[in-house]
Every structure is written in C-alpha cells, then in structure tokens.
Amino acid sequence: MAESYKKKRYAAIISPFTTSILHYRKPFVVAWWAASFPGFGHFMLNKYLTAFILISWEVIINNAAHLNEAIYLSMIGRYGDAMEVLDQRWIILYICMYVFSIWDSYRLTIEMNKHYTMAYRDNYPIIIKNTSSLEMNLVDKKSPILALFWSLLTPGLGNLYVTRILSVIFILTWWLIITYQANVYTAIHYTLMGDFSHASQSLIPQWFLFIPSIYCFAAYDSYVSAVEINKLIDRYMSRELKEKYQDLEFKMPL
Template sequence: MRAQHEKKRYVASISPYTTSILHYRKPFVVAWWGAAFPGFGHFMLSKYLTAFILISWEVIINNLAHLNEAIFLSMLGKFDEAISVLDQRWIIIYVCMYVFSIWDSYRLTIEMNKHCTLAYHEGLPAMVKNTSSTEINVIDKKNPLLALLWSLLTPGLGNLYVTRVISVIFVLTWWLVITYEANVFPAIHLTMVGKFEEATNILVPQWLLFIPSIYCFAAYDSYVSAVEINNFVDRYLGRELKNKYQDRHFKMPI
C-alpha cells in the first residue's frame, strides 16, 4: 500500500478527449516555440489554460499595437512607416508578456524533465479513463507521417488523429479566425484564377504574419505527439507484460 501511495508522479494522463504524455523535451526548443508565438511553448507542455491566456494575449495585444503590420513594413524597408503605425500604448506591455512566455516555458520544461525522470523511476504510473458516454480514446500506435500530413492539409486535423481534442479546439479555432481575418482563402482563389495583383492587395499583413507560426507549430506538435504516444505504448505494454506474465525468476540475458 505504501508503494502505491507514493506514486504521485504520473507520466501520462489519458481521457476520452485528450492524450497528454510526459516526456523529455529540450528546453531551448520549447522556448523557441514560445518566442515564435507566445503560448505555444506552454501548449507543448499541455499547460492548456496558461497557453490559452498567452495566445489570446498575443493576438489581442499584437493587433492593438499593430506589431505585425510594423514588422511587415520593416521587411519592405519602410522603417519610418513601421515606426509610425506602432501604438506606443500597447507595445511596452506586449514586450513584457513576450519575454515572460519565453522564460516561463524554458523554466517549466526543465522542471517537467525532472518530474519525468522521477515518474519513470516509479514505474510509469498513468491516469487512464479513456471512455465516456460521448467519446472513447483507443490507446494505440499512431503513424507520425499521417499526423504530419493531416496537419499540413488543415492545422488541427493531425491533433485530432492523435486524439488531442483540446489541442484541436485551440489550433483549429485560431486557424479559422486568423485565415478569415487575413483573407487567405479569397487570395488563394484569386491566385488560382491568375489574378495575382488582386490576391496580393486583399491580404491583411497584420493577420497574415500569424499564419507561418501556427501552421508550422500544428504540424510539429502533431508529429511529436504521435511519436511520443508510440513510445509510451511500447513502454507501458512492456511494463504490463513483465509485471503480469514474466516469471519472477526469469534471468534476463546479458
């Protein structure tokens, strides 16, 4: 009873709606995604509430400060115009949030890696409740390339494939909002019919610059999630087979 009571560090939480796997991550990679789009680093760590706050803050404050528009003008060499469009009332508070997102995602990754080490030493304890009256989550291996492909076709579908429904809600909702506001799909239609100048003119740079980050992150996150779910399935099944079916006196080959 004592050993069971001491197992407080879980390596996975599996519900009908999401699969969260605790695994080793490189702090600099997580911090980089936090820099690419504040909140994405926390999103990778399954800190969904914190990620929602930071992502919402990024979109709202960035728009109020006209930061993406200023970046776009700077890329065209129009530095004076870039400075003039920035709203000084919002840009300073944006910088504080931006730095916090990078720092906190880096710090949390280090702490979670420590937690992960202890959880593995405790025998891979997992919280599993994968059925409900509305949904079921079958714990099986996923094809990482399929997860990547679906995410490239439509961000969010890869996460749906690996049963991370909370991630789907985040990614797909913001993808729809951002592409709508940026006029991406009308621009694609105009491009397909050869009206390139019109397609360029209707794009909204302030919203358009959000797209590379969210598009690439959705693909990366779904691929990594599929790989780590497969690793967890291998370790979990290996543990169960060893504990329940392997003779205790069996000597493993050296």
C-alpha cells in the same frame, strides 16, 4: 506513505478527449516556440489554460499595437511608416508578456524534465480512463507521417488523428479566426483564378504574419505527439507483460 507519494508522479494521463504525456523536452526548443508565438511553449507542456491566456493576449495586444503590420512594413523597407503605425500605448505591455512567455516556458520545461525523470524511475505510472459516453480514446499506435500530413493539409487535423481534442479546439479555432481575418481564402481564390495581383492585395499583413507560426507549430506538435504516444504504448505494454505475464522464474539472459 511511500506508495502514496509515488502515485503523485504520473507520467501520462489518457482521457477520452486527450493524451497528456510527460516526456523529456529540450528547454531551448520550447522557449523557441514560445518566442515564435507566445503561448505555444506552454501548449507543448500541456498547460492549456495558461496557453489560452497567452495566445489570446498575443493576438489581442499584437493587433492593438499593430506590431505585425510594423514588421511587414520593415520587411519591405518602409521603416518610417513602420515606426508611425506602432501604437506606443500597447507595445511596452506586449514586450512584458512576450519575455514572460519565453522565460516561464523555459523554466517549466526544466522542472517537468525533473518530474519526468522521477516518474520514469517510479516505473512510469499512468492514469488511463479513455472511454465515456461522448468520446473514446483508443490506446493504439499512430503514424507520425500521417499526423504530419494531415496537419500540413489543415492545422488541427493531425492532432485530431492522435486524439488530442483539446489541442484541436485551440489550434483549429485560432487557425479559422486568423485565416479568415487575413483574407487567406480570398487570396487563394484569386490565385486559382490566376489573378496574382488581387491575391496579394487582398491579404491583410497584420493577420497574415500570424499564419507561419501557427501552421508550422501545428505540424510539429502533431508529429511529436504521435512519436511520444508510440513510445508511451511501448513502455506501457512492456510493463504490463513483465508484471502480469512473465514467469517469475524466468532468468533474463546476460
């Protein structure tokens, strides 16, 4: 019974499509990312379905309330216009979701840290099923700097490098939708042509203000994922060497 109970506390699951790792996280950091963009906190905790619901809710309700547009108008000093552009029918509903996202991600981080502590004391059990006919997830070390570089080049590529396909689907899909709606690529084209006036005028603030959050989060998440994957491999190899290759008569040095 004890052995069966222990097996319920897995520290990591490696599948052909992603690597989900349970590791210690600071609750305030997770809550901060949830505050920057609702859903990102749950995304960090590998709760992809919840994250998808919250991120979709953020984009839909934020646009319905014209919240980002109001923030932009406030930033340039047009406070009266900012108040007028807000849709009061949606903003209260948005606030409820926003506060819940921060609170729930903070709460879950504390609980997962407890689970991680127990799993670590249970010799860090891992489920590895990393091959299929569609994809293969090699358990090898990744360079955090390379993961960061590819994410900065295009959000989602860093997660693709560390083989977190589910993360790639989320981040890259939303990145394409948001940048297209914000006319980012049109603005880049005008910028390369030296027409800075048209570049700034072509941007749509309501969609553009989503970009800093998703861009920075993609870089952060891919970097941390690479670091934690490397730690996971070190722990796994250390355990395998001790259990299968170390002579039982070997005396550890004091």
